[in-house]
């Protein structure tokens with residue numbers, strides 16, 4: 051297994067380009083199952099989850115080709131399999147996203163219960179309940195969701211709680227269902243809007259994406275389209291936090307400032323000077339130490355849980371005390387234990403982490419436990435004195451496009467140490 055070795059101390063300086071968003075690219079790739087004409091997708095990030103998804107769709111019989119590393123061409127073809135097998139999707143949460151499209155277009159799906167980051171129980175009851183309300187027969191047995199439907203029909207779906215992939219699955223299914231669907235208490239995440247815009251480009255009739263009430267009028271067929279995936283707001287935010295923690299100055303280009311309001315607000319509170327352009331964000335810390343901030347994660351447009359670990363890292367070296375309240379996932383403080391090993395003064399009380407900033411973290415061997423925990427540890431390593439060795443970075447490779455090259459280009463001393471049989475990890 052590959053590891054990352056980071057020598058802390060260098061301020062991040064310069065310009066870095068945001069990649070396409072993992073959490074938009076994955077549902078959009080799943081949605082190509084709905085199209086009956088060629089699709090070309092641009093701005094696909096180079097990530098392990100993307101490769102897994104391409105392999106999954108390929109094994110089902112879909113014809114996909116990856117060009118220049120970031121463009122995917124899909125030719126319409128009848129599928130030969132409607133299964134997402136456990137051995138392939140066990141590492142990836144987003145595999146659940148093929149359920150809605152397979153049912154809506156082919157009337158059958160056998161999808162392994164998804165894996166992904168171990169940050170909580172993460173049930174998929176809302177996906178299943180919604181599809182049942184649209185006429186599907188669904189059994190969960192042997193770790194698989196086995197679903198069948200003649201043709202899905204529209205329904206009024208009231209989501210018990212806000213679910214991003216739940217909303218996305220139901221949105222895709224409703225696009226080809228018979229009649230009208232209303233999704234109430236829908237997720238408002240920008241990635242849901244991106245998926246809706248892609249579906250609309252294919253010919254879907256969707257109104258209200260980005261609000262908590264999405265209205266879909268099912269159509270008979272969906273055609274082809276060319277579409278550019280939105281930039282990754284979480285990757286963008288991660289680089290900005292890195293700049294804030296190291297007292298540096300970084301401009302992230304090819305990004306979407308409008309999707310990062312809550313994060314930018316917290317960075318300003320931490321003392322950063324932020325300049326927003328049309329598609330760029332510049333953060334200048336002018337060598338200052340950040341001030342600790344209070345964070346409360348919640349569905350968009352509130353503060354994203356996927357930025358929580360990075361702000362935990364920031365608070366760990368900030369001036370003062372900051373509390374972090376995690377309301378989305380019940381087990382998303384795994385990074386705290388590792389940061390404590392680096393000298394962070396963080397106490398966990400239920401779903402609140404109370405961080406008292408220390409002057410300096412000290413390097414230690416640490417273990418990445420999930421994707422954003424890994425990102426938090428990388429940021430901690432950038433400011434720790436000495437050499438931090440991060441193990442199990444396959445989590446990081448699921449969601450960050452070449453993070454060590456991008457951070458190196460900003461002046462960080464970071465390098466990958468290939469493990470035995472390497473290359474396969476990335």
Ligand SMILES: CC(=O)N[C@H]1[C@@H](OP(=O)(O)OP(=O)(O)OC[C@H]2O[C@@H](n3ccc(=O)[nH]c3=O)[C@H](O)[C@@H]2O)O[C@H](CO)[C@@H](O)[C@@H]1O
Pocket residue numbers: 073076143144170171172173174175176177211212213214215216355356378379380
């Ligand atoms: C691939 C992808 O886009 N992943 C993102 C997506 O995950 P994901 O879509 O899995 O997260 P959800 O929005 O569904 O989860 C929110 C909460 O709802 C619960 N829940 C969800 C579905 C369900 O059927 N039943 C249920 O109880 C979950 O356990 C969690 O506590 O949104 C999360 C919340 O912004 C992000 O952290 C993930 O990066």
Ligand SMILES: C=C(OP(=O)(O)O)C(=O)O
Pocket residue numbers: 073142143144165166167356421422449
């Ligand atoms: C939790 C995440 O990913 P996933 O839902 O794919 O596990 C994430 O992107 O932070």
